[in-house]
Each structure stands twice: as structure tokens, then as C-alpha cells.
Amino acid sequence: EVQLLESGGGLVQPGGSLRLSCAASGFTFSSYSMSWVRQAPGKGLEWVSAMSNSGDNKPYADSVRGRFTISRDNSKNTLYLQMNSLRVEDSAVYYCVKCSTACQHNWFDSWGQGTLVTVSS
Amino acid sequence: IQLTQSPSSLSASVGDRVTITCRASQGISSYLAWYQQKPGKAPKVLIYAASTLQSGVPSRFSGSGSGTDFTLTISSLQPEDFATYYCQQLNNYPFTFGPGTKVDIK
Numbered sequence: 663e664v665q666l667l668e669s670g671g672g673l674v675q676p677g678g679s680l681r682l683s684c685a686a687s688g689f690t691f692s693s694y695s696m697s698w699v700r701q702a703p704g705k706g707l708e709w710v711s712a713m714s715n716s717g718d719n720k721p722y723a724d725s726v727r728g729r730f731t732i733s734r735d736n737s738k739n740t741l742y743l744q745m746n747s748l749r750v751e752d753s754a755v756y757y758c759v760k761c762s763t764a765c766q767h768n769w770f771d772s773w774g775q776g777t778l779v780t781v782s783s
Numbered sequence: 784i785q786l787t788q789s790p791s792s793l794s795a796s797v798g799d800r801v802t803i804t805c806r807a808s809q810g811i812s813s814y815l816a817w818y819q820q821k822p823g824k825a826p827k828v829l830i831y832a833a834s835t836l837q838s839g840v841p842s843r844f845s846g847s848g849s850g851t852d853f854t855l856t857i858s859s860l861q862p863e864d865f866a867t868y869y870c871q872q873l874n875n876y877p878f879t880f881g882p883g884t885k886v887d888i889k
Contacts, residue, residue: 697878707818707826707869709878721876757825766873769816769831776825 664688664772666758671777678748682777684741684758692736695719695761697770698743700754700779710756711743712765726752748781755779784808784872788881794889801857803884805870810850814874817846817855820883821866829868830855860886 670682684696697712711722711732720732731744741758755776762768785808795801805815813833818826828837830846833853843858857864865888870881 706883707820707871707880709871709880712876712878723877762831765878766876767814768873769828770818770826770871771828771831771837773825773827 664760666760666772666774668756668758668774668777671756671779673780673782674748675783676748676750676781678781679744679746680748680779682743682745682756682758682779684743684774686739686741686758686760689760691734691739694763695765696734696741697759697761697765698732698741699757699759699770699773700752701757701776702751702754705754708754712761713741714764745779748779750781753779753781784811784875784879786870786872786879786881788868788870788884790884791882792885792887794887795860796889797860797862799860799889801860801864801886803855803868803870803886805848805853805855805881807851807853807872811872811874813849814872815846815848815853816871816873817844818869818871819864819866820869826869857886 665687667685695714698710713732729747733742757776758774759770760772762771815833817830820826834846867883867885
């Protein structure tokens with residue numbers, strides 16, 4: 663059974679940093695592209711970033727490019743999202759998502775339970 | 784690529800046939816997925832490649848369309864189907880989601 667367990671969320675001041683982690687199990691992590699999706703309270707879904715299984719392709723949403731960095735450690739079956747220069751509008755539940763193979767031209771087949779990030783002074 | 788969904792919300796009864804539409808601002812071939820989200824829970828994929836039912840999803844859900852116009856149909860609404868439904872395009876980065884359609888009980 664695929665399991666994706668996010669951690670690292672919390673309360674941070676504007677301008678601060680957080681690193682989210684997603685521990686994956688139940689599948690061969692190194693074979694799949696992964697992604698992050700966020701959802702502000704009471705709002706819709708917003709794609710944030712993705713990463714190919716090899717790590718050579720890392721697209722970002724315009725809203726986070728230059729501030730967020732996605733990475734992965736295939737030896738630890740873990741996906742990361744380093745978030746810098748956080749803004750109030752980055753407050754959301756962040757979901758770790760497994761793509762069916764590559765992300766592009768495929769689909770998101772498994773989602774974690776999410777971790778809440780609150781950016782507030 | 785922008786996605787619009789209609790309606791934004793609807794009220795329906797158990798047993799009703801429900802249709803939700805999703806329109807893309809440019810052609811996305813069949814690279815569209817539909818997700819269901821219940822309050823406080825993560826989304827779950829229902830349909831991918833516009834019309835392929837995800838394993839384990841009841842057959843009352845179906846999808847159709849290609850290019851710019853897509854539909855999600857629930858043939859006979861069940862109590863557990865009351866939720867918010869999102870379409871998503873995976874043709875090009877940045878991936879985008881529709882704004883969602885909330886289905887609640889009439």
C-alpha cells in the first residue's frame with residue numbers, strides 16, 4: 663500500500679523558512695516522479711512543483727519559483743520542499759503527491775494527508 | 784492553461800444523474816484528470832486520461848471529452864458522493880486545477 667507521510671509544517675513569520683518532508687513507502691520511490699500541491703484554507707487546489715524520478719526536471723509554479731526548492735533523496739525514500747521568503751499567501755495545507763509514472767501526461771495517483779503551513783506575524 | 788468548471792456548486796438528490804463540465808483555455812488532448820475531495824481529506828483520483836476509470840472507483844463515475852471540453856458524469860448519485868470535484872490538466876507545466884464543483888444534498 664502506498665503511504666506518503668508529510669511533516670515539517672507549522673507556524674512561521676513572514677520572510678521565514680520551512681522545510682517540508684514526505685516519507686514514502688509501499689512503492690519503489692526512485693521509479694516515480696513526485697509533486698507538491700497546496701490548498702489554502704477554504705480554497706481550491708494549487709500545483710506547486712514536481713520532480714522527476716532522477717531529479718533532472720524540476721518545474722515550479724510561478725507563485726513560488728525562486729523561493730521554493732524541491733528535492734529528493736532516493737536512498738531515504740523522501741521528498742522535500744524547502745520554502746524560503748515565505749509570505750502570508752503561502753499559508754496552506756501542503757500535499758505530497760505520487761505521479762502514476764512521470765507527472766506530465768499522466769496523473770496524480772496517491773496523496774498524503776497533508777501538512778499545514780501557517781505564515782503569520 | 785486555465786480551467787473553468789461549471790457549475791461551481793449544485794444540489795442534487797440521491798439517485799440523480801449529475802454532470803460537471805471542465806473547459807480548458809487551450810487544447811490539452813486527453814491529459815485531464817478528475818479528483819474527488821471530501822472535507823478534511825486529501826483528494827482522490829477518479830478519472831485519468833479524460834475517460835479512464837481509476838482502479839477501485841465505482842462504475843457510476845465516467846468521464847469524456849478531449850481537446851478543450853470535458854465532462855464528469857455520476858450516473859446515480861450516492862450518499863458518499865457528496866464532495867467537491869476538481870479537474871486538472873497535465874498536458875503542460877504549470878499544471879492547473881479547475882476551481883472545483885461542490886456537490887451537496889438537496
